Each structure stands twice: as C-alpha cells, then as structure tokens.
Amino acid sequence: MTLTSPAAPAAVVEAPEPPRRRRAERRVTPGRALTYTVLLVGLLIWILPFAWMLLGSVKTQREILQRPPTWWPEQFTWDNFATWFGQLNFGQFFGNSVLVALVTVAGNLVFCSMVGYALAKMDFPGKKALFLVVMVTLMVPGVVTFVPLFVMVSSLGLVDSYAALILPFVTTPLGVFLMRQFMLGIPDPLLEAARIDGAGELRIFARIVMPLCGPPLATLGILTFLASWNNFLWPLVAAQTEAKYTLPVALSLYSTGQNATDYGLLLAGSVLVIAPIILLFVFLQRYFIQGIASTGLK
DSSP, X not given: OOOOOOOOXXXXXXXXXXXXXXXXXXXXXXXXHHHHHHHXXXXXXXXXXXXXXHHHTTSOHHHHHOSSOOSSOSSOOOHHHHHHHHTSOHHHHHHHHHHHHHHHHHHHHHHHHHHHHHHHHOOOTTHHHHHHHHHHHHTSXXXXXXXXXXXXXXXXXXXXXXXXXXXXXSSOHHHHHHHHHHHTTSOHHHHHHHHHTTOOHHHHIIIIIGGGOHHHHHHHHHHHHHHHHHOOHHHHHHOOSXXXXXXXXHHHHHSBOSSOBOHHHHHHHHHHHHHHHHHHHXXXXXXXXXXXXXXXXX
16 A cells, blocks of 8 residues: 655745725824924915915905905905006016026036036145135125125126126035035046046036036026026115016015005916916926935035
8 A cells, every 4th residue: 555645835926015005004193193293384374475475466456455354355466467568667677687697597507516626526726715705704794795696797898787686696505515515425436547648627527526516406407597597686676777676676676666565466466476487486496306315515
C-alpha cells in the first residue's frame, strides 16, 4: 500500500480591501474638520475686501455711501471704468507702469544673478565683507535712504524721467541674497569641468548657471514685479508730470477731489491695478513655489 503525504495547505490569498473600508479610513476626523473650518473662515475673511472692491467698482457713488450698505449692486454701472479709459488716459498710466516694471525686472534678473554668482562661486578679496554689506542693506528700511536717493537723482538731473523711476531699483539686496542661496547648491565639479574645457566665467554663467536657475529667476521676477508695480511713494516724488505717472500715483491723485473722494472711481482703479498682478501669479505660481522651496526663503 502506498502512503500518500497530506496535501500542503493552500496559500492564503488576502482579498483586496473593500472600497468601503478604504473610504471609511479616509473619513474626516474632528481635528481635520476643525482645521478645514478655520482655513475656510480665513479664506473668506481674506476674500471679502476683494469682493467688496469688485462689486463697489460697478456701483454709483450714492449707492456706495448709503446706509446700511449693500453688497450686491442695485444697478450695475460701468461709468467708473469708462472714466478711467476715457477721461483719465488710463492707457498712458498703464504703459508707464508696464515699462517701469518690466525694465526693473529685467535689470534685477541680470545684475542680481551676476552678483549672486560672484558671491557664491568665485573667490576674490573682500567677498565676505561684500556679502555682509548685502545682508546689512537687506535689513535697512527703504524710507531711510529715500531722501539721499532723491538728492542724488536730482543732482544728476533725472527727476521726472523713466531713469529716475527705474535705476534706483534695478538691483536689490533681496534679489542678490536669493540668487546666491540657490547658486550655492550648484555642484562645483560641474563648473570646474567647464573651466578645464576652456570656458570663461561669463560663458559658464550664461550657458551653465543661468539655465539651472529657472525657479529662483521666476521667484525674483514675481517679487520684483510686485514691488515695482505697487510702488507709490517714490514715483509720486520722482514723477512730477502726468506723462510719467504710474497707475498707483494716478489712482491716488485722480480719485480724490477737492471736497470728497470718488469711491467708485477709486475702487474701479484698484481693480485695474491688481488684475495684472493676479494674472501674473496665476500663470507663474508653480515656479514661484519651486523658487521659494529651493532657496530656503521661508
């Protein structure tokens, strides 16, 4: 008689986890629900002024000043925007702001990158002292240098010119610091290999370093554009004729009359001022977040 060994037990195959159980594990806990609620309330509080500005821009002056105030306009009117585009020469103010902002951004991208590269990857006497000066100027408020800067510009005969609006801000300590911090992470052997192949510093900077600096360049460009676009005090002093007014200056001067403020005109102008900024951030937010993360700028 032949003895047969008992059959080996079949391998136990675990059944896939039911979808209901997975969904149950993802249920919102009380702590998470509280976090979402707090964030939602904060978002609503942040949005309310923008909603009031947008709805107020299509209201009449009488409706804006009535008590109690109303959120939704009783009768939509585009007179405030028509005044900006018709009577107040919006195109000229917008063109001035765009020109000043774009040239300022271009200057910062080029010169801040050059200085950041020198501080990060080149050895020269006084390098540490120069970086210390950059850090010190980073902590100095702009108001402190306002009067000396105006005296310098006035002595050069640049008052009421595009040069007066652009040159003082063509390089910033924040831009130098941001670019230096990112370039410190570029491997030195990569640059040494280029030097061995006979490439000069300018070629290394243009062909190797700059193509690797996409995220910080986008971050610097957005920050510089915001600062230049929203700059009010310096253009108010440096631009002394209507031909050189930027949008913030025109917004402050033409929305206030001798006796009262035209709030509808003011709100409509505010919408026109912030619209390009919002669009710029929407299209470049991915690069902005990458640049902030890669440079350690928290």
